[in-house]
Amino acid sequence: MDDRELLDIICPVLGGEACSDDCAVLPEIKGIPVVSTDMLHETTDFPSGMTNWQIGWMAIAVTISDLASMGALPKYLTLAIGLDREDRLNDIIHGAQECCLKFGSQYVGGDLDAHTELTLVSTGIGVVTDGKPVRRSGARPGDLVGVTGIQGRAMAGLKGDRRYWRDLCEPSPRVLEGIAIRQAGATSMMDISDGLAISVHDIMKASGVGCELSRSEIPCLPDYKPDEALMMALFGGGDFELLFTISSIDRQILPKGTSIIGAVTEKQEILLDGNLLPAEGYRHNWNH
Incomplete structure (x- = not known):
């Protein structure tokens, strides 16, 4: 053909x-x-x-x-x-x-x-239509750091766990959650396509700030050993959840399914329980 x-x-x-x-002819936006x-x-x-x-x-x-x-x-x-x-x-x-x-x-x-x-x-x-888009660059010291959903599902699917195969192959964008988080007053936001750790680095770098995350607050897969589940949550890509920052006052109207995992700091370091969190995750690499 x-x-x-x-x-x-x-x-x-x-x-x-x-x-x-x-060309597609679109109505006035x-x-x-x-x-x-x-x-x-x-x-x-x-x-x-x-x-x-x-x-x-x-x-x-x-x-x-x-x-x-x-x-x-x-x-x-x-x-x-x-x-x-x-x-x-x-x-x-x-x-x-x-x-x-x-x-x-x-x-x-x-x-x-x-x-x-x-x-x-x-x-x-x-x-x-009812405000301004949320960019990566608006996080401020004192804001809280939040995520939607459970992290690490796509990596579990990639590792061969058939329970999470559809999470890997049929990601579900968080459209309604993104709108609700924006309306709640999010100061910055991005999707977690390449893994939580590297996404945190990206959003904090864009905002010129740092943050400290709490391991115990990161929503991980409950049916894996804690250390393995955390590694998949931090460094596995493909979940397409949302990472955002928001003031402590505005957090009261966040939608269900969100978790607060840390706080934004003035010092430009990314810490997990007081230790430096490496900027690791999925990277597009052109070096052969």
Whole structure:
């Protein structure tokens, strides 16, 4: 099949408007728009054993997670696909479409090409209509450090624990939580895609502050030995939970499912129970 014939697979899923023009025509966006783009490659981003449906889901989910980290509502997604085999397209498109629908956004088009390695590039537009997006750079000394969810689930799945395989392959962006945390008064926020420890370093560096975390407050998997569960929580990526800072007063209206794990300090050190926490986690490395 050539690319025009492959469109016959895409159009019944997305609708004719998403396939008929070179650009998606969007209605006027009311509020503050936020935009994010992610590129995923099969060898580095899709664990062996993932279905093509899950690959499509993940390609959209990682971008929606970025929008959620700003406290934005995802509105429109595009997906460019570098396809290594044409028989994979149908399931990829359905997985991407279902992820969009799950989180209230529209899959409005993209691009399609042949590629030696399956590569997906998703772009998302979100909007904040009742305030301002939450950036990484607003943490202040005295703020509390919080997270959503239980950390380490995706790493458990990657290590072969079938109970957490879907957590790894079908991440669920924290859209409603991100909006609620923003509305509660978060001073900074980001998603935890590369692991908690390195994300804490990222957000504190952007804000020019440090923090001290409490090991006992980090929500870890209860069915693993404590030390192993902590290591997965700190250094395993792929959970796509949210990391945020907030004042002690505003914490009273945080949504359920959040945990306070520490406090922001003026001294630019990242400590766990008084010891330096290394900036380790998943890193994109171009040195070969």
